[in-house]
Amino acid sequence: MKTAILQMNSGDCPEENLQSLERMVCEAAQAGAQLVASPEASLYMGRNKGKYLEIPGKSAGLCRCSELARKLGIFLHLGSCYTSSPDPERFYNESFFFGPDGKILAHYAKTHCFDVSIQGRIYRESRHIVPGNKLVTCPIQVGNEHFVLGFAICYDLRFADLFHALSRKGANIFLVPSAFTQASGELHWHILLRSRALDYGSYVLAPSQCGKSSEGCSYGHALIVDPCGRILAEAGEQPEIIYAELREEEIQRQEESFGVRKNRRNDLYIS
Numbered sequence: 001m002k003t004a005i006l007q008m009n010s011g012d013c014p015e016e017n018l019q020s021l022e023r024m025v026c027e028a029a030q031a032g033a034q035l036v037a038s039p040e041a042s043l044y045m046g047r048n049k050g051k052y053l054e055i056p057g058k059s060a061g062l063c064r065c066s067e068l069a070r071k072l073g074i075f076l077h078l079g080s081c082y083t084s085s086p087d088p089e090r091f092y093n094e095s096f097f098f099g100p101d102g103k104i105l106a107h108y109a110k111t112h113c114f115d116v117s118i119q120g121r122i123y124r125e126s127r128h129i130v131p132g133n134k135l136v137t138c139p140i141q142v143g144n145e146h147f148v149l150g151f152a153i154c155y156d157l158r159f160a161d162l163f164h165a166l167s168r169k170g171a172n173i174f175l176v177p178s179a180f181t182q183a184s185g186e187l188h189w190h191i192l193l194r195s196r197a198l199d200y201g202s203y204v205l206a207p208s209q210c211g212k213s214s215e216g217c218s219y220g221h222a223l224i225v226d227p228c229g230r231i232l233a234e235a236g237e238q239p240e241i242i243y244a245e246l247r248e249e250e251i252q253r254q255e256e257s258f259g260v261r262k263n264r265r266n267d268l269y270i271s
Helices: 015-032 060-072 153-160 159-167 182-200 249-259
Strands: 003-009 035-037 075-084 092-096 106-109 116-117 123-125 139-144 144-150 173-175 203-206 208-213 216-219 224-225 233-234 239-244
Touching: 003 015, 003 203, 003 224, 015 035, 015 123, 015 239, 035 116, 060 075, 060 092, 075 139, 092 144, 106 139, 106 144, 144 159, 144 249, 159 182, 173 182, 182 203, 182 216, 182 224, 233 239
Parallel strands: 003 035, 003 208, 035 075, 144 173, 173 203
Antiparallel strands: 003 239, 075 092, 092 106, 116 123, 139 144, 203 224, 208 216, 224 233
């Protein structure tokens, strides 16, 4: 399965972001990509999130992504956008996965809020984000190959338990759209992504934001990592599309070599 990962520099103009997304997705599809994935906050990267909430089946962003997937006949993963929640003061940070017919096959709300202090700067994502409470996987078939996607968003990457749970549900491709800060990216981005791949013998697809926005500076370096933890493709620090071929046999070969799924002791360390 040829896969394309987008690195974007989204800002606070939704229409400009959407046009950039559409251009990049079309370019990727023309290059033969069968699955295209965009980063966290693809449609809006700014401080006024509550003003630009997306509504499935109604709002421009999600409707145009649906039409794009249908028109191009591809799987399209919108890394995340902001959607309404039961709390009128807060909202979900939610990803959407579209099939080649344009229908939403899966959606996932970020489960871990970025409440941290990095180099003296305090982040409190929970002030405006409601955490999701569901593990989400989605099986797909491309030609004769079968994959199961497992969904996470950005800060979720730090919680190996989440990926263990997704792996137990059959996930062998992890989608991790992100907007890592420059500081945390320099320290941990590559280590965490390669570890999640190697830990569970799975591919990891990590679309990323890059450059400056009103939210700060994003690290970039979108990655595609194979089940052995090898980097198949890496972006730089500017908007870019990277590509890699994902093969079911590579997942099987890694399991035959190291037996992580077969030999793990769920009876011992899973309550």
